[in-house]
Amino acid sequence: MIEFHAPPGDAPPLALSPLHRAALLTLHHLTEVGPIGLTPNRAMKRYFVTWAAEAFNWPYFTADDLYAVNKVLNEHDFQPLAILHDLLLAAKLCRHRKGFLHITRLGKDLLEHPGSLWLTLAQHLLLFAGQDDMLEIEWVSVLHAVNTEAQSGVTDAQFCARLIGSNVEEAYMKSLVYMHVLRPLCWLGLLHEARQSRTERLFTKTVLWPLALTIEGGPTLPTVTKH
8 A cells, every 4th residue: 555645844855855846936936926928839938947947956957957058948948847837737736828827726725735735746747757658657566666675775777677577778768767757756855866877876765755655565566567
C-alpha cells in the first residue's frame, strides 16, 4: 500500500521541492502583480520567463544555465516552467482567458494551504510523467523500488537496470527512466540528485519522503515495461 499525504504547510522539507517553490512564486505573482501575458501560441511571454528563471533558481536550470545556451528566454527554453504551466492548467489552479494566464479560486485557496498544493502538484506530475509510449510505469511498484534502492543512494544506471530487469547499456532507456521516474521525484523534493559526472547521477531519498508517503508491504520487483 502507498499513500500520499499533504505535508504540514509549514514543514521545512517542502522547500526541497523546486516545483512547489515555483508554483508558489507563480501563484503569488498572479495575485500580487496580476495576470501573466500569453503569446499567440499560449506560452507565457518572455518578460515572465526572464523573471521566473531568476526567481525559481531551479537546480540545473538556473538563469546562468539557461543563458549559457540561449540569448533570450522563451517558455520552451525553460522546460520546468513549461511543465509547471501545463500542471497549473491541468489542476485548474490557473486558466487562460483573453490572452492572459489567470489564477482561479482553487489556485487562491491552495496558495493558502501549501501542503495541499504540494499534494495536488504531485498527483498531476506523476500522472503526466507516467505516460510514455516507450515505457509503461506502474507507480505503486516503482515507488516501492525507489523506497528500497534510494535509501543509501542509487545511480540512474543502477536504477534503470533494476526497473528493466537487466544490465541496461542503452543511453536512451536510461534517459527515459530519468525523465519519467527519477526527475519528477526530484522536482517534488522526494529525491535528491547529485551529479557525479556528465553521465552519472546519484539519487537519495530526502526527509520529505516519510512526511509525504506511507509505504507498507508491496512487491519487491517493480512493473515497468519497455517497448
